[in-house]
Amino acid sequence: MTNTTLEAPQTTTARSSTHLSFPRVVRSEWIKLRTLRSTQWSFAIFVLLTVGFGLLMAVTLDTSSGPAVDTETQKSLTVMVATLGVNFTQLVAAVLGVLIISGEYTTGMIRSTFAAVPTRLPALFAKALVLAVATFVVSLVSIIVTALVTAPILSGQGIEGQLFDGEVMRALVGGAGYLTLIALLAFGFGAVLRNSAGGIASVLGLILVVPTVLQILAGITQAVWAQNLSAFLPSTAGALMYAVGDGSAAGGPPIGAIGAGVITLDTTQGFLVLLGWVVVMMIAAAALIKRRDA
Amino acid sequence: MIEIQGLTKRYGAKTAVDNITATIRPGLVTGFLGPNGAGKSTTMRTIVGLDRPDSGSVTVNGKRYAEHQNPMHEVGALLDAKAIHTGRTAYNHLLAMAATHGIGKARVHEVIAMTGLESVAKKRVGGFSLGMGQRLGIAAALLGDPQTLILDEPVNGLDPEGVMWVRKLTKHLASQGRTIFLSSHLMSEMSLTADHLIVLGRGRIIADAPVGEILALATGTAVRVRTPQAADLANRLASSDVTVTSVEGDLLTIAGLASAQIGEAAAQAGIVLHELTPLSASLEDAYLELTQDDVEYHSEVSR
Numbered sequence: 235m236t237n238t239t240l241e242a243p244q245t246t247t248a249r250s251s252t253h254l255s256f257p258r259v260v261r262s263e264w265i266k267l268r269t270l271r272s273t274q275w276s277f278a279i280f281v282l283l284t285v286g287f288g289l290l291m292a293v294t295l296d297t298s299s300g301p302a303v304d305t306e307t308q309k310s311l312t313v314m315v316a317t318l319g320v321n322f323t324q325l326v327a328a329v330l331g332v333l334i335i336s337g338e339y340t341t342g343m344i345r346s347t348f349a350a351v352p353t354r355l356p357a358l359f360a361k362a363l364v365l366a367v368a369t370f371v372v373s374l375v376s377i378i379v380t381a382l383v384t385a386p387i388l389s390g391q392g393i394e395g396q397l398f399d400g401e402v403m404r405a406l407v408g409g410a411g412y413l414t415l416i417a418l419l420a421f422g423f424g425a426v427l428r429n430s431a432g433g434i435a436s437v438l439g440l441i442l443v444v445p446t447v448l449q450i451l452a453g454i455t456q457a458v459w460a461q462n463l464s465a466f467l468p469s470t471a472g473a474l475m476y477a478v479g480d481g482s483a484a485g486g487p488p489i490g491a492i493g494a495g496v497i498t499l500d501t502t503q504g505f506l507v508l509l510g511w512v513v514v515m516m517i518a519a520a521a522l523i524k525r526r527d528a
Numbered sequence: 529m530i531e532i533q534g535l536t537k538r539y540g541a542k543t544a545v546d547n548i549t550a551t552i553r554p555g556l557v558t559g560f561l562g563p564n565g566a567g568k569s570t571t572m573r574t575i576v577g578l579d580r581p582d583s584g585s586v587t588v589n590g591k592r593y594a595e596h597q598n599p600m601h602e603v604g605a606l607l608d609a610k611a612i613h614t615g616r617t618a619y620n621h622l623l624a625m626a627a628t629h630g631i632g633k634a635r636v637h638e639v640i641a642m643t644g645l646e647s648v649a650k651k652r653v654g655g656f657s658l659g660m661g662q663r664l665g666i667a668a669a670l671l672g673d674p675q676t677l678i679l680d681e682p683v684n685g686l687d688p689e690g691v692m693w694v695r696k697l698t699k700h701l702a703s704q705g706r707t708i709f710l711s712s713h714l715m716s717e718m719s720l721t722a723d724h725l726i727v728l729g730r731g732r733i734i735a736d737a738p739v740g741e742i743l744a745l746a747t748g749t750a751v752r753v754r755t756p757q758a759a760d761l762a763n764r765l766a767s768s769d770v771t772v773t774s775v776e777g778d779l780l781t782i783a784g785l786a787s788a789q790i791g792e793a794a795a796q797a798g799i800v801l802h803e804l805t806p807l808s809a810s811l812e813d814a815y816l817e818l819t820q821d822d823v824e825y826h827s828e829v830s831r
Contacts, residue, residue, distance in 0.1 A: 251630060252598060252600075252601060252629045252630050252631050252672065253597045253598040253601075253629060253630065254597065254598060254599060254600075254628060254629055255630070258627055258628050258629060258630045259627075259628050261627045261628075262624045262625070262626075262627035262628040263624075265620065265623055265624040265627055266613075266616070266620075266624045269616050269617070269620035269623075269624070270613070270615050270616060271615060272615065337613060337615070338613065341610070341611075341612065341613045341614050341615075342608055342610045342611040342612065343611060343612055343613040344611075345578055345607060345608060345611040346611045346612060346621075346625060346668065348577070348578055349576045349577075349578065349599075349605055349607070349611075350599065350600055350625055350628045350629070351599075351628055352576065352577045352593050352594035352596075352599050353594050525580075527573075527578065527579040527580060528578045528579075
């Protein structure tokens with residue numbers, strides 16, 4: 235702290251080459267993402283939970299008592315094992331998504347960010363992009379690793395992985411896609427609320443509490459509107475992305491409750507509904523970030 | 529060159545900055561002085577676009593800050609030593625800031641060396657003292673080799689060696705033709721560092737003049753006079769340009785006349801003087817006097 239020098243040596247880079255650009259802002263956000271312990275921990279937990287729960291389910295699965303499992307069920311079980319962890323990692327994705335932006339507001343870092351990128355939106359989108367890519371890659375890798383690691387165990391139970399089956403592959407990628415969109419949804423909440431506790435509470439409320447409340451309500455009253463509303467919630471609609479078959483395996487509408495006027499979504503529709511949530515939150519975040527004082 | 533035109537900023541019902549117009553010129557260290565809550569930080573924040581003005585405009589070298597291709601090369605700003613994520617190391621913080629403009633690692637190491645942060649560069653910012661935070665903030669401001677440097681209370685929390693360093697650095701950068709704009713509530717520090725002063729009080733500019741002129745205007749001709757015929761002397765000197773204040777029975781403070789003129793006037797009238805002292809106030813006094821009543825001095829000082 236004592237050897238301070240006065241002279242500003244000429245910079246080694248040519249002046250003309252330094253300027254602001256979107257790829258550079260992305261690079262900056264990537265540095266920010268990887269240099270925080272919270273992100274490193276989050277992604278480590280991601281891998282651990284996905285592989286851990288997959289192994290747990292594969293080991294405890296017992297098909298010996300029943301009849302031989304058909305191909306459809308084999309696919310369904312393969313996907314279920316590989317994506318069981320998603321139920322838990324979605325919480326990590328949600329917390330990470332909020333923290334990545336709210337952490338900048340609570341520490342004041344956002345003022346440094348916006349001073350360097352005064353048009354602001356490139357910083358917001360670069361941050362979202364980096365979060366999305368990192369979340370997608372980490373979740374896809376952990377899901378695929380889980381599928382590969384559990385394949386020999388499941389094989390012993392008479393379940394052949396069918397990993398190269400189109401539907402299975404789509405569901406595995408869908409699981410990673412779901413987590414990515416949940417992270418982005420949370421990011422939108424964090425950007426709008428600018429507060430870690432508020433952001434996390436809102437997102438977890440939306441993906442955990444609201445569906446449960448609606449399910450209970452629908453169960454008691456058989457109200458069609460409650461079932462329909464539930465179908466359009468981010469976690470319910472998004473769950474279709476990593477389900478095979480009728481989607482019932484991964485939290486679709488309860489079987490037997492389907493009555494007249496009840497809407498059921500297919501995989502693509504489920505994806506589009508969740509994407510819609512993300513887009514709406516991102517638009518709100520972008521509009522507010524442009525207008526508000528930092 | 530920073531040009532502020534009719535800038536007004538309100539926070540709810542409170543007007544933080546009230547229609548101020550000023551030009552901060554290159555090649556000088558311009559000090560921004562004012563009591564807490566006068567609107568200094570708000571003004572500085574609008575320069576780099578962190579706060580949106582309610583009316584008026586601020587340009588840096590002819591353009592709004594956000595319109596520049598190379599913002600960090602136009603303006604380096606330390607607005608808040610705490611505007612840094614506490615979980616990141618100093619080096620990584622600077623690296624991320626530099627990356628937005630494609631500024632290389634070499635420059636990051638340079639600014640770390642310039643600000644004397646080598647020993648703590650790999651430590652998390654959360655454990656930094658205020659002084660280290662200030663140094664890191666200044667390091668970040670210098671990354672882009674800026675033409676204009678804005679520092680909000682830069683010496684806050686710095687040790688004497690650091691204060692000296694900031695003083696030398698700002699003077700040195702100004703001598704290279706850069707625009708330096710720094711705020712402080714330490715008037716004594718300003719008198720040593722700044723060439724030009726803008727004094728702000730309750731969101732308005734009270735004074736905008738070279739340091740020496742502000743001293744002269746606010747205090748130049750005040751004289752303390754002790755005389756048993758105080759009332760007599762006061763009557764004799766009274767005119768529109770002269771302010772006579774009675775301090776106690778036989779003690780007057782007279783502003784607007786030199787001590788020689790007062791002495792001569794007293795001799796002519798046969799008034800006995802016991803004391804005749806020109807008051808050379810410090811910048812501190814000048815500042816306090818200026819901020820006492822901003823409206824009264826507005827027209828006089830800013831001309």
